[in-house]
Amino acid sequence: GENVEQHPSTLSVQEGDSAVIKCTYSDSASNYFPWYKQELGKRPQLIIDIRSNVGEKKDQRIAVTLNKTAKHFSLHITETQPEDSAVYFCAANVGGGADGLTFGKGTHLIIQP
């Protein structure tokens, strides 16, 4: 089955700096890669996603890049703000279909004032 590795597990950056979180996946059939943000005690919220037919997608301060050959994708957050502090999860779809997502174990992003 699909395996998704996520690094780092904890990331601390100064407010205003950029943050990068990286994920690798194992199943070459995966074609959908969402990113979720989860605040303490809350539900995961989708912040951005990318499909395998594009290499990059951007939404204001957030961008995601995908390298299908290397099977890795990354989340980039620029001009970080205190409200960006949360746990971020990457995911990949199982078998390239709609049969569920396999998640990475999460990155705790800490924005230092």
Next chain:
Amino acid sequence: DAGITQSPRHKVTETGTPVTLRCHQTENHRYMYWYRQDPGHGLRLIHYSYGVKDTDKGEVSDGYSVSRSKTEDFLLTLESATSSQTSVYFCAISESNAAGNQPQHFGDGTRLSIL
């Protein structure tokens, strides 16, 4: 917010008792999912449904069963709860179809403690 309601939001029960969690959606989406979230493991897929009476197993399905008798409701049952099933359970829905993937949106979760 996606129209997803999970109930109960919190439950404490004893080992060996049956437990049923409910996920209700108002979006008329075809796909529904149950995940569990544990420290150090992220979210893991338990079961999913791709239509009324159509369900399949996920990564961690042992000890769990599901049912979907109506489009809007997806039930997760622990037939005989064990302490290892103490977790936070999230339901998700998606308007995916056979043509491709659409985003999954999560409910607020059920915190289940089995003593």
